[in-house]
Amino acid sequence: MTNKQKQCLLSYLGYYNGAIDGVFGSASKEATAAFQKDYGLESDGIFGPKTQKKIKEAVCNDEQPQVNWDSVKYFDREEFRCTCAGAHCSGFPVEMNPRVLSILDEVRGHFGAAGIVSSGVRCEKRNATIGGIAQSRHLLGKAADFRIKGKSAAEVLTYVKTLPGVRYTYAIDSAYVHVDVE
Ligand SMILES: [Zn+2]
Ligand SMILES: [Zn+2]
Structure with a gap:
C-alpha cells in the first residue's frame, strides 16, 4: 500500500x-x-x-467502530443519552462514535477542566423538537455539543480545529461547541 x-x-x-x-x-x-x-x-x-x-x-465491510468505554477517560455513556428523557426513544437509538469521544477526551485533557455535554445522541423526534437540521450528525451518534468549564467557546473551538478527524465544528453560543465527525 x-x-x-x-x-x-x-x-x-x-x-x-x-x-x-x-x-x-x-x-x-x-x-x-x-x-x-x-x-x-x-x-x-x-x-x-x-x-x-x-x-x-x-x-x-462498512464496519462501524465500537466504543470501548473503559478507554474513554473523562466521559460516561450516560452523558450522551438522548435528551427526550425516554419520551420517544430508549436513550440510545444509536451508540456514540468513538472518534467523537476521543476528540472530547483530548479537549478535556488539554484544558484540564470539567467537560459538560449538552447533547450527544438524538432520536429523530428529539432532533426535530429542538430544531436540529434533518441530516444532523447527532442522529448518527457522530456529534456532540459540550463546553469546558471556565473556558469560552472561542477558546475551545480554536483547539478543536487543530485535532485530526474533525469534520465540522462551531460555537453554539458563548460557551458551547458542536463537533462532528465523518
Ligand atoms: Zn430520544
Ligand atoms: Zn450539535
Whole structure:
C-alpha cells in the first residue's frame, strides 16, 4: 500500500483531512493513531500490516467502530443519552462514535477542566423538537455539543480545529461547541 493510498483510506474514514500527497508526516501519523485506537489496535501511529488489514476491512465491510468505554477517560455513556428523557426513544437509538469521544477526551485533557455535554445522541423526534437540521450528525451518534468549564467557546473551538478527524465544528453560543465527525 502506498502512502497516498493510506492517506486516502484514513481520509475516507474521516481520520485525515490533510493533503493526499504521499508524505506520511505527523498529521498522517496522528490520524493513524486515532484509527488504531478506535479499532482496538496498538495506537502507535505506525501504518503496519495489522493496520493495513484492519483499515481494508473497515472500508470493505462498512464496519462501524465500537466504543470501548473503559478507554474513554473523562466521559460516561450516560452523558450522551438522548435528551427526550425516554419520551420517544430508549436513550440510545444509536451508540456514540468513538472518534467523537476521543476528540472530547483530548479537549478535556488539554484544558484540564470539567467537560459538560449538552447533547450527544438524538432520536429523530428529539432532533426535530429542538430544531436540529434533518441530516444532523447527532442522529448518527457522530456529534456532540459540550463546553469546558471556565473556558469560552472561542477558546475551545480554536483547539478543536487543530485535532485530526474533525469534520465540522462551531460555537453554539458563548460557551458551547458542536463537533462532528465523518
Ligand atoms: Zn430520544
Ligand atoms: Zn450539535
